[in-house]
Amino acid sequence: MEEESMSRDDDVHQCACGKKLTRRQFLTSAGAGALAVAASGHLGKRDEASAAVIKSGEGYQIRLLINGKLYHLLVEPRWSLLHVLREELGFTGTKEGCSRGECGTCTVLIDNIPMYSCMTLAVEAEGREITTLEGLMKGEELGPVQQAFVEHDALQCGYCTPGQIMAVEGLLRKEPHPSMEQIRQGVSGNLCRCGAYTRIFEAAKRAADLKRGGAV
Numbered sequence: 001m002e003e004e005s006m007s008r009d010d011d012v013h014q015c016a017c018g019k020k021l022t023r024r025q026f027l028t029s030a031g032a033g034a035l036a037v038a039a040s041g042h043l044g045k046r047d048e049a050s051a052a053v054i055k056s057g058e059g060y061q062i063r064l065l066i067n068g069k070l071y072h073l074l075v076e077p078r079w080s081l082l083h084v085l086r087e088e089l090g091f092t093g094t095k096e097g098c099s100r101g102e103c104g105t106c107t108v109l110i111d112n113i114p115m116y117s118c119m120t121l122a123v124e125a126e127g128r129e130i131t132t133l134e135g136l137m138k139g140e141e142l143g144p145v146q147q148a149f150v151e152h153d154a155l156q157c158g159y160c161t162p163g164q165i166m167a168v169e170g171l172l173r174k175e176p177h178p179s180m181e182q183i184r185q186g187v188s189g190n191l192c193r194c195g196a197y198t199r200i201f202e203a204a205k206r207a208a209d210l211k212r213g214g215a216v
Helices: 002-009 023-051 081-088 144-151 161-174 180-186 197-211
Strands: 012-014 020-022 060-066 069-075 107-110 113-116 129-131
Touching: 069 081, 107 161, 113 161, 144 161, 144 197, 161 180, 161 197, 180 197
Parallel strands: 060 129
Antiparallel strands: 012 020, 060 069, 107 113, 107 129
16 A cells, blocks of 8 residues: 555656656645745735835814914824924923823813823814923013922922923813812822822822912
8 A cells, every 4th residue: 555655646747848756746836835825925915915004294273272382284194293393393391201101291271171192183173272391481581380380399300290280271271279188189180200299289289279269
C-alpha cells in the first residue's frame, strides 16, 4: 500500500507551461496559487477601506465664538476642541492633562457650563459660546476668580489651576451665593494632584464675594 501511495504521488503531470511535474509538485503549486489569489483579494478590500478614510488635512469649515470673538477655521472632524484651542489658535491657558475626561485640566465654559475640551469635538462647539481662561481677564487685569486664587494661594504646581478656575467660574455664573457643599460639588470633576483643595474652596468663596462687588 505504501509503495502504491508513493507511486501515485510521483505520477507525472504536464502543466500548461509545458513543464512536467510530479503529483506532489502539482498539488503544492496549485495550493500556493490559491493562497496568492485569496491574499490579493483581501488586500484589495483593505485598500478600498483605506480609501474611505478621510485624509489628513481634509476637513470642514466651521466658526467658533471664543471669548466674544468669531474665528473661521478649517478643522478635521476628529479634532478635539482642546487641540483647536491650543494648537490652532494659541489659547494655551487651556491645559492638556489626561486627554480622556478624567482630570478636568482642560475645562472651558461652553454656554457658561464647565466642560472638558478634550472630550468635545471642535465641530460640536460650533454655534456655541466658548470661554477660556484668557476670556476671564480684562486686558492684563485678572478676573475675580483668578484674583481670589492668587490671594488664597490656591495652587501648588499650578498645572490644574486653569481648569479649577474655569470650574469655579462656571459654578458662580450659575450660583452667585454657593454653599461650601456646592463649591465641593462644583470642582469635583477637577483633580488636584497636590491636594490644595482646602485653599481652592476658600478661593471659590472669596471669588463669590468679589463677583458680588466685595472689597478687593
